[in-house]
Every structure is written in structure tokens, then in C-alpha cells.
Amino acid sequence: MSLLEVKNLDIEYQTKKGSIKAANDVSFSIDQNEKFGLVGESGCGKSTIAKSLLRLLPDNGAVTNGSIMFDGTDLVSTDEKTLRDIRWDEISFITQSAMNALDPVYTIGNQIVEAIQTHENVSKKNARNRAGDLVELVGLERERIDSYPHQLSGGMRQRAMIAMALALNPRLIIADEPTTALDVITQDHILEEINTLTDTINSSLFIITHDISVVAETCDKVGVMYGGELVEVGPIEEVFVNPQHPYTLGLLNAFPTIEGGEDELITMPGQPPDLQDPPQNCSFYERCPYREERCAHADPELTRRSDSQYAACFVSEERDIGAEYESVVDKEEVWLKL
Ligand SMILES: Nc1ncnc2c1ncn2[C@@H]1O[C@H](COP(=O)(O)OP(=O)(O)OP(=O)(O)O)[C@@H](O)[C@H]1O
Ligand code: SF4
Ligand SMILES: [Mg+2]
Incomplete structure (x- = not known):
């Protein structure tokens, strides 16, 4: 059985000018330990799909048809409490801009500690130790856990967000254009890190990008989106x-x-x-x-x-x-x- 199975998904946004169909009958699946890349031009509906997986669509957006089965739970219809338990613990989300995802008034370490303690019954000391290990794992100095987001460079913040995304050993990591805001060399390093760390914690990866070469280097399977529809999907070696x-x-x-x-x-x-x-x-x-x-x-x-x-x-x-x-x-x- 697949870890994630998206079936016949329709998503619409309501606007003053009428409704926008951002996902039209989209179906795909991701297996345990599989890396799936979603590609397509700007505006074709990639982020919409990623957000729908964790019910993070804005208020004017909604799934109007279809199902998103994650290990037996339909993420479209399940209750808020179940979804809260799944977020971060089972499925984590790395966004394009860490500045928007990290809380500016808490240090990196405190944010990681809070994520760990919300989901697991561990002491603060223990959680702080793990936060230190995690920031080291993503290539930052251990002391960085005491930095606030604004004290870090763009690349460091992106790394801190990856550390948060790994904190609870999720079974699926969603990465929506995780490196777009960074310079090319940092992009390469961070993609490599996401790739190897996904393997280290035995997770699956759903990565969204404009860049088909990223998919070629990272993924097992690819989905190609055009105008809200998935027009091709399959193993990299076949599709490429x-x-x-x-x-x-x-x-x-x-x-x-x-x-x-x-x-x-x-x-x-x-x-x-x-x-x-x-x-x-x-x-x-x-x-x-x-x-x-x-x-x-x-x-x-x-x-x-x-x-x-x-x-x-x-x-x-x-x-x-x-x-x-x-x-x-x-x-x-x-x-x-x-
Ligand atoms: N909050 C919103 N309200 C109305 N329309 C929206 C909203 N968010 C996205 N859309 C529209 O939905 C469509 C899909 O947008 P989405 O952000 O999912 O595309 P994308 O493939 O992620 O693009 P990009 O590569 O630029 O990030 C676009 O036509 C976009 O204008
Ligand atoms: S050839 Fe295929 S992709 Fe091109 S217009 Fe016809 S059905 Fe569409
Ligand atoms: Mg997007």
C-alpha cells in the first residue's frame, strides 16, 4: 500500500472575479521511502496541491472533490485533532521562505524544542539536546539554537527550517521550492542535504520545483503538471x-x-x-x-x-x-x- 494516495483531487479558490480551478482531477501516489518530484510552470497548481495535503489552503481555497489517503486516514475529511497530530509528527512541510515559516520572536532552539514537546513526552533538557543535534545535522553550528531567525542568513534560516522539519522523524517531508530564494551554490548544498537526510530518517519526500534537473538528481518518480492537471506521471527513468x-x-x-x-x-x-x-x-x-x-x-x-x-x-x-x-x-x- 502507498504511504500517500491522492485520488481525483479538485481544488478551487473563490475570488471576486469567480472561482479558479487550481487542481483538476489530480491523482498520484507516493510509497514509503520514495521521492516524488512535482514540476510545472508557475501558477499550474503545485503549491495548491502541497498545501492541501496538510489542510493549509487559505480561507478562500477548498478541496471540492477527491481524497488524500495517508496511511489509512483521509486528510480531506479527518477531524482537526487527528490532523494536528499528523502535522510535523508524520508529515512536515519545508516552504520556499523560512522567514514566513519561522516565528521571529523565538530562538531556533526554542521553536524546535516546542515542536518536539508538543508531540512527545520528553524533558526540556532532552529536547534541547536533540535540537542541538538537529542543527548540527543540517550543517549549522550547535550554538545557533540560541539565535533568532533574523540573526541568520537566508541559507541558514532555510537549514533551520529543515532541522525543524526533521525534528520528529516524519514519514513524509513536503518541500515546496525549498531553495528558490537562495544563491545557486547554497541551493545545491541544501538540496543535497534534504536528499540525504530524507534517507537518514527513512522518510518519503514530496518535492516541488520549477527545475526538472533537480527532479532528475533527487527523485524516483515525477509528476508533470500543466494548467491544474497532472498530464504525466511515472518513474524518472521512464518519463525522462x-x-x-x-x-x-x-x-x-x-x-x-x-x-x-x-x-x-x-x-x-x-x-x-x-x-x-x-x-x-x-x-x-x-x-x-x-x-x-x-x-x-x-x-x-x-x-x-x-x-x-x-x-x-x-x-x-x-x-x-x-x-x-x-x-x-x-x-x-x-x-x-x-
Ligand atoms: N489564495 C489564492 N486565491 C486565489 N487564487 C489563488 C490563490 N492561491 C493561488 N491561486 C491561483 O491558483 C493557481 C495555482 O497557484 P499555485 O500557487 O498553486 O501555483 P504554483 O504551481 O505553485 O506556482 P509557482 O510555481 O509560481 O509557485 C494560480 O492560478 C494562482 O493564481
Ligand atoms: S497532441 Fe496530445 S498534448 Fe497535444 S493537443 Fe493533442 S492531446 Fe493535447
Ligand atoms: Mg508554488
């Missing part, structure tokens, strides 16, 4: 080698390969769909160089492509889109070579 959705193919060819290579990069001009008025046909239609007449009239569902790879595209169900890639970028003006 044989992508089954044109958007995934576009993303992979928009990034330089790790080896460098001579390959030309492409760009995918155009805008993602308006989630206030989502299209009834394929959401990628406007930007897709593989589109056909039928794609203008119907919305493809996720279908199985191999053991555990799924994609939502009519054309790739019938033909090898990867094999046609060169002719598509040469002939179409929809994707541009850089």
Missing part, C-alpha cells in the same frame, strides 16, 4: 527517457542536459490556460506542436503507458512523439529553437 506528453518533452528539451551536450534547446512560447475559465478540450492544445483536430474537441484522460507511467495525450497513445521531435521542431512555429 521516453516522455509520453508533449509538454514533458518540451520541458526536457528546454533545459540543458547535465552532460552539456550539443543539443539545441527549445522554448515553448504562449501562456498556460486561464484557470478561471479552463478549456474543455486538451489544456495544452494552444501550445502543442503535435495537436490535431480531435484535440480541439476533447480532453484526454491519463492512460497507462507502461507498468507505472501514465500520460494524458491522444497522439502519444498512438505514435512515438519522441521519434517525431526533430521534424516537429523543424517544421512548427509553435516551439522555437533557442
